[in-house]
Amino acid sequence: VDGQAQRPSRSGATELLRDLIQAASPNPPGDERAAAAVIRGYLAGIPGIEIEDAGVHPARPMIVARLRGRREGPALLLNGHMDTVPAGGRWTRDPFGAEIADGRMYGRGASDMKSGLAGLVVAFARLSEMRDELAGTIELHAVPDEEPGGHLGTEALLRAGRIAGDFAVVAEPTGLSVFRAQKGNVFADITVTGRSAHGSMPSHGLNAVSLAARLVTDLEDRLGARLAERTHPLVGPRTLNVGTIAGGTATNVVPDRCVLGVDRRVLPGESPQEALAELAAFVGDRGAVAATHLGAPFETAEDHPLVVAAQAAVASVMGVPRPCGGLVGSSDARFYADGAGIPTILLGPGSMDQAHIADESVPLDEVEASVPVFIDLARRLLARR
Numbered sequence: 161v162d163g164q165a166q167r168p169s170r171s172g173a174t175e176l177l178r179d180l181i182q183a184a185s186p187n188p189p190g191d192e193r194a195a196a197a198v199i200r201g202y203l204a205g206i207p208g209i210e211i212e213d214a215g216v217h218p219a220r221p222m223i224v225a226r227l228r229g230r231r232e233g234p235a236l237l238l239n240g241h242m243d244t245v246p247a248g249g250r251w252t253r254d255p256f257g258a259e260i261a262d263g264r265m266y267g268r269g270a271s272d273m274k275s276g277l278a279g280l281v282v283a284f285a286r287l288s289e290m291r292d293e294l295a296g297t298i299e300l301h302a303v304p305d306e307e308p309g310g311h312l313g314t315e316a317l318l319r320a321g322r323i324a325g326d327f328a329v330v331a332e333p334t335g336l337s338v339f340r341a342q343k344g345n346v347f348a349d350i351t352v353t354g355r356s357a358h359g360s361m362p363s364h365g366l367n368a369v370s371l372a373a374r375l376v377t378d379l380e381d382r383l384g385a386r387l388a389e390r391t392h393p394l395v396g397p398r399t400l401n402v403g404t405i406a407g408g409t410a411t412n413v414v415p416d417r418c419v420l421g422v423d424r425r426v427l428p429g430e431s432p433q434e435a436l437a438e439l440a441a442f443v444g445d446r447g448a449v450a451a452t453h454l455g456a457p458f459e460t461a462e463d464h465p466l467v468v469a470a471q472a473a474v475a476s477v478m479g480v481p482r483p484c485g486g487l488v489g490s491s492d493a494r495f496y497a498d499g500a501g502i503p504t505i506l507l508g509p510g511s512m513d514q515a516h517i518a519d520e521s522v523p524l525d526e527v528e529a530s531v532p533v534f535i536d537l538a539r540r541l542l543a544r545r
């Protein structure tokens with residue numbers, strides 16, 4: 161702990177981030193009760209904030225907190241996930257210690273995304289003191305279970321019909337740049353079928369592992385190359401990755417079955433269903449393609465009022481305008497953008513390069529700056545008319 165660590169933070173976001181990192185919430189196994197208690201404790205007793213638990217599982221709380229401006233107006237939704245990936249890896253620091261060194265805080269979730277969550281919660285509390293100036297509603301969604309896909313978190317909120325609003329901000333780590341696009345994804349299993357035989361007489365069978373190996377090469381060489389020809393200015397090219405392969409039962413048996421797990425990333429403007437159909441057409445009779453997960457991409461227009469307001473908020477707090485970016489991976493933002501049809505951006509402190517790695521960290525000046533950015537954004541969107 162160096163000298164900077166002793167200095168109390170301007171907003172309180174640093175201290176809240178420390179408490180959230182120390183309230184470990186690795187997923188798997190998935191238990192966000194300690195992290196939720198930190199947030200509830202922080203918001204407790206603040207006038208004008210309504211809090212409910214929208215969780216769908218006892219160990220997986222989901223905080224929905226709401227504050228209303230003095231007049232009617234649009235609804236702004238703020239989303240952050242409380243879970244993290246497990247510590248894993250080879251840490252040189254305590255992954256749940258929230259150590260500070262050289263202006264950075266270290267710990268699992270420091271970037272992805274307890275820092276964004278801390279910034280949102282502090283901004284939300286501050287905004288409750290500005291209710292007289294606001295026309296509209298602000299809703300904070302502190303959700304569980306984002307890392308494996310949001311099933312017990314934001315997706316459950318969507319299925320319950322509880323995602324309604326005009327603007328959504330998901331505070332994933334973007335280095336405080338406005339990300340207004342996100343890739344979608346298609347995960348599919350390709351089952352290749354052969355015919356088994358004794359390993360001493362391979363010509364009597366049809367080797368499914370060999371067929372699958374040729375298919376992998378063809379997928380990469382021809383389909384992958386074709387996909388890479390189209391790119392998006394914010395999220396880059398379409399990609400294809402064969403992530404898993406499983407086949408055969410014993411060394412001395414000609415395998416009759418081999419399954420490939422394929423990950424195809426989808427650009428804004430493409431549909432996952434079309435991408436799946438394209439994959440199936442390419443594979444043809446060489447295998448049976450079955451989707452295991454479809455996630456929709458999204459893009460919010462550069463001139464949409466949400467993007468314009470967010471760009472202005474970032475420029476005002478950071479002193480210089482920054483170009484928009486896009487998320488190459490996936491996040492709960494798709495449940496707001498595609499699921500609920502709400503214009504959505506990603507905006508938060510920290511870097512995706514830090515997500516899921518050992519010695520994950522976040523620059524504390526960015527954590528602190530996120531608070532005025534979120535406040536400024538909310539005030540621009542909910543300015544009393």
Ligand SMILES: [Zn+2]
Pocket residue numbers: 241272273306332333491
């Ligand atoms: Zn995240």
